[in-house]
Amino acid sequence: MTGRGRAGAGRVAAVLAAVTVLLAGCGGAATDQGAAQPDGELTVALQFPPRAAYAFDADDGARLQSLGVAETLTSVDGNVAPVPSLATAWQQSADGRSWRFTLRPGVRFHDGAPLDPAAVVTALRYVAGVSAPPRAIRGIGFAVAADGPDAVRITTSAPDPVMPLRMSSGNLGILSPAAYAGGGAPEVVRTATGPYVLDAVNGTDSAVLVRNDAYWGTRGGAGRVTVRYVTDPQTRALAVQSGDVQFAEGLPNASLPQLRSSGAEVVEYPNARTVELLLNQSAAPFSDLRVRQAVTKAIDRPVLAAQVLGGAADPAADLFGAAVPWGVTQPPPAADVEGAKTLLAQAGYGPARPLTVRLQTFPNRPELPVLATAIQAMLARAGVTVQIQVGNYDAQEPDVLAGRFDMFLNSRSYLSDYPDATSTLSSDYTCEGSYNIDHFCSPAYDALIARLPTVTDVAARQQLFAQAARMLTDQAVGVMVVHPKNTAVLSGATGFVPDPLGVRPVLPPLQRTG
Amino acid sequence: MTGLVWRRLLPLPPALLVASVLVFALPRLTGVDVTRAVLRARVSADVPDAATQARVAAEFGLDASATVQYLRWLGAALRGDLGLGFVSREPVLGQVGDALAVSGLLTALALGLAVLVGVPAGVVAADRPGGLLDRAVGVLGVAGVAVPEFVLAPWLILVFAVGAGALPALGWGGPQHVVLPVLTLAVYPAALAAQLVRAETADVLTRPHVPVARSKGLTARRVLWRHGARLATTSVTSLSGMFVAGLLGGSVVVEVVFGVPGLGRLLYDAVLAQDLPVIQAGTLALVAVALAAGVLVELAGLAADPVARSRETAS
Numbered sequence: 039m040t041g042r043g044r045a046g047a048g049r050v051a052a053v054l055a056a057v058t059v060l061l062a063g064c065g066g067a068a069t070d071q072g073a074a075q076p077d078g079e080l081t082v083a084l085q086f087p088p089r090a091a092y093a094f095d096a097d098d099g100a101r102l103q104s105l106g107v108a109e110t111l112t113s114v115d116g117n118v119a120p121v122p123s124l125a126t127a128w129q130q131s132a133d134g135r136s137w138r139f140t141l142r143p144g145v146r147f148h149d150g151a152p153l154d155p156a157a158v159v160t161a162l163r164y165v166a167g168v169s170a171p172p173r174a175i176r177g178i179g180f181a182v183a184a185d186g187p188d189a190v191r192i193t194t195s196a197p198d199p200v201m202p203l204r205m206s207s208g209n210l211g212i213l214s215p216a217a218y219a220g221g222g223a224p225e226v227v228r229t230a231t232g233p234y235v236l237d238a239v240n241g242t243d244s245a246v247l248v249r250n251d252a253y254w255g256t257r258g259g260a261g262r263v264t265v266r267y268v269t270d271p272q273t274r275a276l277a278v279q280s281g282d283v284q285f286a287e288g289l290p291n292a293s294l295p296q297l298r299s300s301g302a303e304v305v306e307y308p309n310a311r312t313v314e315l316l317l318n319q320s321a322a323p324f325s326d327l328r329v330r331q332a333v334t335k336a337i338d339r340p341v342l343a344a345q346v347l348g349g350a351a352d353p354a355a356d357l358f359g360a361a362v363p364w365g366v367t368q369p370p371p372a373a374d375v376e377g378a379k380t381l382l383a384q385a386g387y388g389p390a391r392p393l394t395v396r397l398q399t400f401p402n403r404p405e406l407p408v409l410a411t412a413i414q415a416m417l418a419r420a421g422v423t424v425q426i427q428v429g430n431y432d433a434q435e436p437d438v439l440a441g442r443f444d445m446f447l448n449s450r451s452y453l454s455d456y457p458d459a460t461s462t463l464s465s466d467y468t469c470e471g472s473y474n475i476d477h478f479c480s481p482a483y484d485a486l487i488a489r490l491p492t493v494t495d496v497a498a499r500q501q502l503f504a505q506a507a508r509m510l511t512d513q514a515v516g517v518m519v520v521h522p523k524n525t526a527v528l529s530g531a532t533g534f535v536p537d538p539l540g541v542r543p544v545l546p547p548l549q550r551t552g
Numbered sequence: 553m554t555g556l557v558w559r560r561l562l563p564l565p566p567a568l569l570v571a572s573v574l575v576f577a578l579p580r581l582t583g584v585d586v587t588r589a590v591l592r593a594r595v596s597a598d599v600p601d602a603a604t605q606a607r608v609a610a611e612f613g614l615d616a617s618a619t620v621q622y623l624r625w626l627g628a629a630l631r632g633d634l635g636l637g638f639v640s641r642e643p644v645l646g647q648v649g650d651a652l653a654v655s656g657l658l659t660a661l662a663l664g665l666a667v668l669v670g671v672p673a674g675v676v677a678a679d680r681p682g683g684l685l686d687r688a689v690g691v692l693g694v695a696g697v698a699v700p701e702f703v704l705a706p707w708l709i710l711v712f713a714v715g716a717g718a719l720p721a722l723g724w725g726g727p728q729h730v731v732l733p734v735l736t737l738a739v740y741p742a743a744l745a746a747q748l749v750r751a752e753t754a755d756v757l758t759r760p761h762v763p764v765a766r767s768k769g770l771t772a773r774r775v776l777w778r779h780g781a782r783l784a785t786t787s788v789t790s791l792s793g794m795f796v797a798g799l800l801g802g803s804v805v806v807e808v809v810f811g812v813p814g815l816g817r818l819l820y821d822a823v824l825a826q827d828l829p830v831i832q833a834g835t836l837a838l839v840a841v842a843l844a845a846g847v848l849v850e851l852a853g854l855a856a857d858p859v860a861r862s863r864e865t866a867s
Contacts, residue, residue, distance in 0.1 A: 089593060089825045089827075093594070095595075169611045170604045173598065177601075240813065241647070241650070242813065242821055243812075244723070272706060272809075273809050276721050277713075280713035280717065280720070282722060282723070283722075454597040455597075473599045
């Protein structure tokens with residue numbers, strides 16, 4: 039925006055914006071999805087542009103995986119168990135410190151080079167050797183070497199039960215040896231193995247994918263895909279309505295009804311993320327369990343999800359939600375203001391000794407200030423005065439980590455990098471956790487988490503995750519407020535498979551219709 | 553005239569140097585740990601440990617003092633090397649150059665369209681004060697100045713892309729992608745130019761030389777365009793330098809909404825990613841273009857105005 043002085047511009051803008059919404063509701067003809075066209079071309083609008091030129095050691099690594107370009111040794115199934123991808127089998131050694139991954143035969147990179155142990159070793163050694171290696175392999179003494187003509191051996195300094203899950207991380211995509219020949223960042227164009235070949239990259243603006251007809255697995259549903267990175271959510275919605283794109287993700291909740299009415303298929307699905315109201319237990323008043331329980335009772339999470347966020351989130355009853363098999367899907371109880379007042383009175387707070395606390399949050403996720411305001415109003419009904427402070431996250435973090443805060447409203451992914459919750463449960467809630475903002479410290483909880491490195495069975499691990507989350511809920515370790523939902527929309531395309539974990543390819547199943 | 557040119561150009565290098573100090577220092581004065589911010593920008597959910605931060609700081613020279621970092625950066629920049637982005641790890645010079653070319657094209661087209669539409673509209677409106685056309689130009693002028701780009705852009709998409717299906721809603725590559733962003737950008741300068749030209753032309757038409765020209769037998773149209781509009785458009789010319797800077801800066805919203813890979817979008821992404829080298833180079837490029845545009849417009853004004861030129865030469 040230019041720096042203009044515009045008297046009354048705000049009012050005019052508000053009126054125009056309102057009319058825009060009304061017009062948008064009328065715009066767009068109903069689309070007939072029609073039959074699938076296996077060789078059709080697709081244009082998609084994605085939410086987040088690549089910030090780091092598709093670097094594997096950054097968040098962009100997972101992007102190449104979701105595009106269907108780069109692949110990893112393993113993937114995961116619906117039960118969040120590891121399944122074969124570029125590796126067909128794996129075995130852990132007797133001492134637990136190494137894993138042997140057998141490579142899929144007959145796989146070729148997009149440049150024609152064969153997938154062999156040397157290629158895997160080159161790729162994984164590169165990403166393990168960067169100045170900030172991905173967390174999936176950071177700090178575990180990761181080493182990789184060829185093990186015969188068709189396998190690699192990965193070793194760690196201590197027994198690691200989840201190496202097959204770690205290997206599904208989008209950060210650990212395998213590129214052709216030629217990609218690393220330049221010495222700098224690997225060349226991602228035409229060097230991967232997936233169902234789509236990354237054919238052209240136009241910075242943060244767009245990318246072009248063409249189908250890999252020599253792919254070892256199920257081939258992609260479109261002959262060619264143009265990926266446009268569109269940061270503005272309203273533009274993504276309008277692009278679908280205008281027919282410019284056939285698939286878009288991350289739609290604004292307000293646009294969903296008009297998209298549905300235009301004939302588009304709207305999909306809402308869970309996200310492995312929780313908005314948490316973190317309570318500083320290292321000092322009064324939240325060192326008192328009764329005060330934490332009172333705050334939990336005073337906050338009406340179903341109302342926050344359904345009304346304040348307009349259905350763009352599910353109310354959270356637990357740290358883990360519907361995105362994972364071990365998450366809690368039943369809604370939390372509604373507010374119990376009288377119960378909250380009683381608990382506060384037992385803790386010594388009431389009209390004679392009112393409780394005033396500061397709630398800090400940040401605006402990068404726009405739902406956070408909105409939720410903070412609603413929480414302020416809900417806590418006021420229970421007699422707690424909340425002073426809201428919205429600021430820059432990076433500036434707040436040192437104080438928050440040092441315990442210089444009362445309440446902090448945060449949004450946290452609980453399955454970063456690979457689908458195992460150990461990292462979050464350890465870093466956020468153990469006594470020595472590096473991101474233990476609540477300053478929660480429980481020997482019983484730490485003992486539970488300490489069992490995880492010895493448990494290889496996926497189902498048994500998931501039971502421990504659920505048990506740990508219940509302990510956090512019982513101890514009122516912060517308030518798990520909502521689980522935000524993901525949205526996607528298709529118009530002129532079909533075949534979208536929601537992936538709450540964000541580790542499976544999104545584009546390959548899509549097909550053009552019409 | 554050569555002397556005038558040098559007098560206008562000489563202040564540019566020191567002005568750019570001061571600007572470079574400011575764009576380098578400001579992000580570092582906000583109290584944010586640059587290394588930590590870079591790591592967070594690359595891996596959003598990460599909590600960087602001290603050892604990782606130290607390795608990354610050393611890799612990017614962030615472990616040196618701010619003065620040393622600045623002098624290193626300035627020395628490299630003077631050699632034409634703007635380095636790699638901290639977050640993107642891509643050459644900054646290429647990123648900024650490509651983006652500047654896109655924004656430059658949008659700016660030139662928008663400014664051209666604004667002049668082509670705004671100047672005649674203002675002149676014609678001034679010709680018949682209070683008439684239907686004058687009132688229409690007045691209303692549209694106020695609306696054009698008041699409606700911000702973030703409202704106008706979705707409206708244009710709704711009308712031309714969603715409604716008529718005649719133009720793409722987003723993207724960059726073909727001539728069809730240029731139309732809506734240019735229209736959005738042109739509305740404000742066109743409206744302002746129309747209002748300005750209308751007021752100045754109306755004023756010129758009241759001056760004594762106009763009846764004289766008419767008495768010489770010139771037609772009303774020739775008097776209007778040759779004597780009225782010509783004088784009035786000099787103010788639009790002098791404002792166009794400001795328009796260039798405004799359009800380049802104002803294109804952030806337009807480039808984000810329409811998905812155009814210009815300088816505005818580059819800076820927007822770089823600020824979100826806290827990619828300091830890109831922010832520094834992009835901001836400096838904006839400052840340099842704005843300064844250069846200002847000087848060019850001033851020189852053009854002097855070239856066209858002998859009275860002002862002789863006054864400048866005498867001083």
